Amino acid sequence: VVTFKWAHVQDPYVIALWILVASVAKIAFLLAHSPVLQPASPAWPACSSSLGGRHGASGLMGDLKIGLLDFLLFGSLIAAVDPVAVLAVFEEVHVNEVLFIIVFGESLLNDAVTVVLYNVFESFVALGGDNVTGVDCVKGIVSFFVVSLGGTLVGVVFAFLLSLVTRFTKHVRIIEPGFVFVISYLSYLTSEMLSLSAILAITFCGICCQKYVKANISEQSATTVRYTMKMLASGAETIIFMFLGISAVNPFIWTWNTAFVLLTLVFISVYRAIGVVLQTWLLNRYRMVQLEPIDQVVLSYGGLRGAVAFALVVLLDGEKVKEKNLFVSTTIIVVFFTVIFQGLTIKPLVQWLKVKRSEHREPRLNEKLHGRAFDHILSAIEDISGQIGHNYLRDKWSHFDRKFLSRVLMRRSAQKSRDRILNVFHELNLKDAISYVAEGERRGSLAFIRSPSTDNMVNVDFTPRSSTVEASVSYLLRENVSAVCLDMQSLEQRRRSIRDAEDMVTHHTLQQYLYKPRQEEGGSYKHLYSRHELTPTEDEKQDREIFHRTMRKRLESFKSTKLGLNQNKKAAKMYKRERAQKRRNSSIPNGKLPMENSVQNFTIKEKDLELSDTEEHPNYDEEMSGGIEFLASVTKDTASDSPAGIDNPVFSPDEALDRSLLARLPPWLSPGETVVPSQRARTQIPHSPSTFRRLTPFRLSSKSVDSFLQADGPEERPPAALPESTHM
Amino acid sequence: MGSRSSHAAVIPDADSIRRETGFSQASLLRLHHRFRALDRNKKGYLSRMDLQQIGALAVNPLGDRIIESFFPDGSQQVDFPGFVRVLAHFRPVEDEDTETQDPKKPEPLNSRRNKLHYAFQLYDLDRDGKISRHEMLQVLRLMVGVQVTEEQLENIADRTVQEADEDGDGAVSFVEFTKSLEKMDVEQKMSIRILK
Numbered sequence: 001v002v003t004f005k006w007a008h009v010q011d012p013y014v015i016a017l018w019i020l021v022a023s024v025a026k027i028a029f030l031l032a033h034s035p036v037l038q039p040a041s042p043a044w045p046a047c048s049s050s051l052g053g054r055h056g057a058s059g060l061m062g063d064l065k066i067g068l069l070d071f072l073l074f075g076s077l078i079a080a081v082d083p084v085a086v087l088a089v090f091e092e093v094h095v096n097e098v099l100f101i102i103v104f105g106e107s108l109l110n111d112a113v114t115v116v117l118y119n120v121f122e123s124f125v126a127l128g129g130d131n132v133t134g135v136d137c138v139k140g141i142v143s144f145f146v147v148s149l150g151g152t153l154v155g156v157v158f159a160f161l162l163s164l165v166t167r168f169t170k171h172v173r174i175i176e177p178g179f180v181f182v183i184s185y186l187s188y189l190t191s192e193m194l195s196l197s198a199i200l201a202i203t204f205c206g207i208c209c210q211k212y213v214k215a216n217i218s219e220q221s222a223t224t225v226r227y228t229m230k231m232l233a234s235g236a237e238t239i240i241f242m243f244l245g246i247s248a249v250n251p252f253i254w255t256w257n258t259a260f261v262l263l264t265l266v267f268i269s270v271y272r273a274i275g276v277v278l279q280t281w282l283l284n285r286y287r288m289v290q291l292e293p294i295d296q297v298v299l300s301y302g303g304l305r306g307a308v309a310f311a312l313v314v315l316l317d318g319e320k321v322k323e324k325n326l327f328v329s330t331t332i333i334v335v336f337f338t339v340i341f342q343g344l345t346i347k348p349l350v351q352w353l354k355v356k357r358s359e360h361r362e363p364r365l366n367e368k369l370h371g372r373a374f375d376h377i378l379s380a381i382e383d384i385s386g387q388i389g390h391n392y393l394r395d396k397w398s399h400f401d402r403k404f405l406s407r408v409l410m411r412r413s414a415q416k417s418r419d420r421i422l423n424v425f426h427e428l429n430l431k432d433a434i435s436y437v438a439e440g441e442r443r444g445s446l447a448f449i450r451s452p453s454t455d456n457m458v459n460v461d462f463t464p465r466s467s468t469v470e471a472s473v474s475y476l477l478r479e480n481v482s483a484v485c486l487d488m489q490s491l492e493q494r495r496r497s498i499r500d501a502e503d504m505v506t507h508h509t510l511q512q513y514l515y516k517p518r519q520e521e522g523g524s525y526k527h528l529y530s531r532h533e534l535t536p537t538e539d540e541k542q543d544r545e546i547f548h549r550t551m552r553k554r555l556e557s558f559k560s561t562k563l564g565l566n567q568n569k570k571a572a573k574m575y576k577r578e579r580a581q582k583r584r585n586s587s588i589p590n591g592k593l594p595m596e597n598s599v600q601n602f603t604i605k606e607k608d609l610e611l612s613d614t615e616e617h618p619n620y621d622e623e624m625s626g627g628i629e630f631l632a633s634v635t636k637d638t639a640s641d642s643p644a645g646i647d648n649p650v651f652s653p654d655e656a657l658d659r660s661l662l663a664r665l666p667p668w669l670s671p672g673e674t675v676v677p678s679q680r681a682r683t684q685i686p687h688s689p690s691t692f693r694r695l696t697p698f699r700l701s702s703k704s705v706d707s708f709l710q711a712d713g714p715e716e717r718p719p720a721a722l723p724e725s726t727h728m
Numbered sequence: 729m730g731s732r733s734s735h736a737a738v739i740p741d742a743d744s745i746r747r748e749t750g751f752s753q754a755s756l757l758r759l760h761h762r763f764r765a766l767d768r769n770k771k772g773y774l775s776r777m778d779l780q781q782i783g784a785l786a787v788n789p790l791g792d793r794i795i796e797s798f799f800p801d802g803s804q805q806v807d808f809p810g811f812v813r814v815l816a817h818f819r820p821v822e823d824e825d826t827e828t829q830d831p832k833k834p835e836p837l838n839s840r841r842n843k844l845h846y847a848f849q850l851y852d853l854d855r856d857g858k859i860s861r862h863e864m865l866q867v868l869r870l871m872v873g874v875q876v877t878e879e880q881l882e883n884i885a886d887r888t889v890q891e892a893d894e895d896g897d898g899a900v901s902f903v904e905f906t907k908s909l910e911k912m913d914v915e916q917k918m919s920i921r922i923l924k
Contacts, residue, residue: 386762
């Protein structure tokens with residue numbers, strides 16, 4: 001009745017088992033926290049470096065049937081650098097964002113460059129070394145550019161197609177991931193068909209479409225795509241490294257030539273370093289953010305070879321390339337060596353280099369606290385000053401994008417939200433944020449956000465049994481990606497001489513619970529591009545907490561000012577009318593009204609406003625629009641189809657609407673100071689804060705809301721004020 | 729290049745700003761671009777709301793305070809010189825600054841002392857020249873996660889003030905603050921490379 005049909009399933013079964021074993025091994029390695037032993041993928045145009053190395057090698061190796069071309073071929077494939085191990089290290093040791101981007105960009109483009117070169121040389125080899133003429137060389141060079149650029153173009157075309165398609169998938173969410181996968185794969189196949197660079201095609205397809213697709217498809221689809229891709233990537237890596245391992249123990253292909261191997265190893269490191277230094281020097285002349293020596297060290301040392309090199313070497317045609325086995329064995333050795341040796345040592349190296357720069361000393365409580373504060377301040381100032389800077393081209397591009405591309409490629413609702421909503425609103429769970437703040441308001445105390453008991457305090461075992469202390473401390477430290485290893489060292493030193501247990505507790509609490517600065521070191525990208533993490537849980541939590549706090553503070557201080565303002569009756573009446581209107585608009589949260597309607601309701605309101613004293617009107621509607629958009633955005637489920645309307649407690653209580661509405665407005669205004677000069681005053685009196693204060697006795701605002709507008713008040717439209725005054 | 733030079737002409741008092749802050753022309757231009765980009769309604773100045781629009785600040789524990797620091801003395805707008813003045817604190821310190829310093833000229837904005845003073849002002853909200861225990865507690869509250877209880881926080885605040893307080897008045901004056909951080913590489917910690 002039931003038979004054992006092994007032969008039937010043998011092949012897939014064995015493969016699946018292998019993959020399973022390899023994945024379990026990966027889990028084991030991750031638990032053991034060795035970031036290095038994670039397989040990885042490609043990188044930079046370090047081809048030049050390796051190619052250079054090839055020439056020197058030929059003389060020393062005795063009788064080998066290798067010609068220049070074979071060397072060039074080998075050089076091009078051994079140059080394929082795989083920086084994922086380096087990226088994994090970056091996740092633990094902070095390096096600056098620039099470095100992260102460079103390494104990551106290297107990984108994207110290196111594939112293409114290497115493969116293209118490889119193909120070019122392989123076709124030369126196929127022709128036979130002696131038959132290659134000058135024309136062929138030129139053709140080779142030209143084909144390099146054609147292939148790369150052509151591949152890019154194909155990718156961009158498909159990106160356009162993909163974005164366009166996803167614009168219309170609002171009602172068929174379930175097939176969105178399908179579109180993404182299929183169209184991307186098609187771009188790959190198409191460029192293969194045209195013998196262009198398929199990798200570049202798919203890379204650029206991804207790069208270009210990301211922005212629009214992300215805006216167009218639903219959250220779940222995005223997650224699906226991300227999960228699947230990571231899974232596939234992980235699986236593919238596993239398989240290829242498995243092959244690597246298996247080949248390594250295959251006696252038939254093993255060929256050893258000491259000189260070749262050694263020279264290869266030496267040359268790839270040396271030439272990579274040379275290449276990095278040269279190119280850095282060149283780039284630094286045009287860069288505002290310079291690449292420092294430590295960056296260069298990391299870049300050159302981080303040149304781990306990996307899967308691509310191996311794959312390419314195995315694909316060599318054994319007939320044309322006589323010494324294929326030698327190449328294969330050498331490649332395997334190189335991969336092992338770089339991954340194991342360089343991969344394991346890069347983290348200590350970076351830490352050592354960073355520590356050398358910073359003070360090597362136990363930080364005191366003050367220093368820790370203030371140091372962390374400085375980090376926060378620094379990242380805030382960086383955000384304010386705009387890290388990357390604006391340049392003409394980028395501005396032009398974003399202008400072009402805004403005007404044309406986005407209109408075509410992005411769903412209309414996504415366009416609106418993109419413009420006015422803080423990105424952070426998207427990242428956080430909006431429902432949580434609102435209900436959280438509302439809850440807090442209801443309970444009415446700050447204590448709400450604190451956990452009531454000391455249970456949550458970390459219990460670090462301070463008994464002299466060093467092993468347990470070490471385990472828990474280091475475990476905790478690993479949990480919180482620490483800014484500088486300095487803290488780790490300090491904690492260990494303290495541990496050794498536990499003089500003041502309480503002191504340690506304090507330090508420890510601080511250490512553990514201080515918010516980490518926005519990890520500019522590729523923090524925002526980290527979780528997107530890492531192979532092993534999917535969501536930033538710690539960061540999210542921290543962000544959420546801080547965000548709640550910030551928003552509630554803004555709300556709170558706003559509320560206190562608002563209470564003092566309902567003095568003027570007319571103002572109050574006006575206000576009530578607006579509130580009523582807002583309540584009408586509060587149907588928004590139920591997800592029924594799309595964003596467009598909110599804007600329309602809004603214009604109705606504008607007309608209403610015109611009936612009354614409307615000198616503030618344009619300002620008002622701007623502030624209100626900011627507020628309404630905030631509201632609408634905050635209940636953004638309209639844009640993404642989530643089924644349930646949000647029963648938003650914020651909207652039920654009377655003031656709540658205005659509270660959150662005007663959260664955007666300057667909340668620090670106190671009634672006494674605010675004043676709105678009359679239209680005439682505005683135009684006739686020079687604008688400056690002090691003059692406005694002097695005007696206080698002359699005129700109080702006729703609308704309560706006017707006071708809030710004070711901040712962005714009259715000056716807001718000095719040019720516009722003049723023509724309007726004439727209308728009066 | 730054409731557009732660039734036209735922008736340079738648009739910055740009023742560019743020279744005096746440069747002298748005061750020490751920014752290079754290129755940096756100043758860049759900051760002016762940024763200022764204009766932040767100034768959504770082209771008002772010519774920034775309001776708090778413009779700064780609050782920067783999303784990343786909402787998830788920065790000290791974000792609001794830093795925004796406040798742009799509006800000294802209760803003003804509601806910050807114009808370009810004011811904007812640049814705050815940012816000038818974060819200019820990296822170069823050796824030339826200290827060498828060629830004319831003893832009569834005021835200290836450059838990005839000196840160590842001024843950097844520390846900027847941070848000090850973020851803590852010292854009531855501007856009495858001292859960080860009281862209460863103010864320290866408030867800062868701690870901002871910077872620490874929700875799992876820490878009130879008693880723990882007060883404890884930490886106490887110890888922090890104690891550690892730095894030398895004259896025993898229960899508050900940290902600017903001098904004490906500076907002294908407690910003398911070993912810290914403030915110049916490096918409070919500098920942004922791109923703001924050369």
